[in-house]
Amino acid sequence: MSGSISSLKNTFEFNIVFKSNTRFHKDFLTIHAISLSDFKHKLREKKKYIREIDSKLLLGFSINKKVAKATKRNLIKRRLKAIARILDIHNMAVVFVCRKGILDFDYKDLENHVKYAMKKMFMRKKMQKGNEKKLSTDK
Secondary structure: OOOOEEEOOOHHHHHHHHHOOEEEEEOOEEEEEEEHHHHHHHHHHOOOOOOOOOOOEEEEEEEOOOOOOHHHHHHHHHHHHHHHHHOOOOOEEEEEEEOOOHHHOOHHHHHHHHHHHHHHHHHHHHHHHHHHHHHHHHO
16 A cells, blocks of 8 residues: 555544644635654654554545535545645645535635645745754854
8 A cells, every 4th residue: 555645543643733833724725734754753752652654645634514414525535635646745644624615616626726725835834944944054
């Protein structure tokens, strides 16, 4: 199963991603992300929790029952998983938090929205790293 997409398994794993400071929110979708190496490091810090991760992408979904019935929630999950596969997101642990209104968008609009969100998140992350380097060289 190496190189494929796996899912986050429990609350502890979701909390690791939620506590990372990389997120993007707009309208009906919030995306939280953390690099896979940071995620694995935080897993190792927890002594009793052992999980081997051999995939390049971990996905988690948080879709409230108020958003839609189970079939529609599964449709949203399938769409987001396909979009992640198309965008070739790798070495990341990502959680999609969906809100009411996500079903108003078709697949293409949702894909464009996720592309935009990921681009913004990566730009923000690069800027933070650049500022950290600048601060360390100023000392």
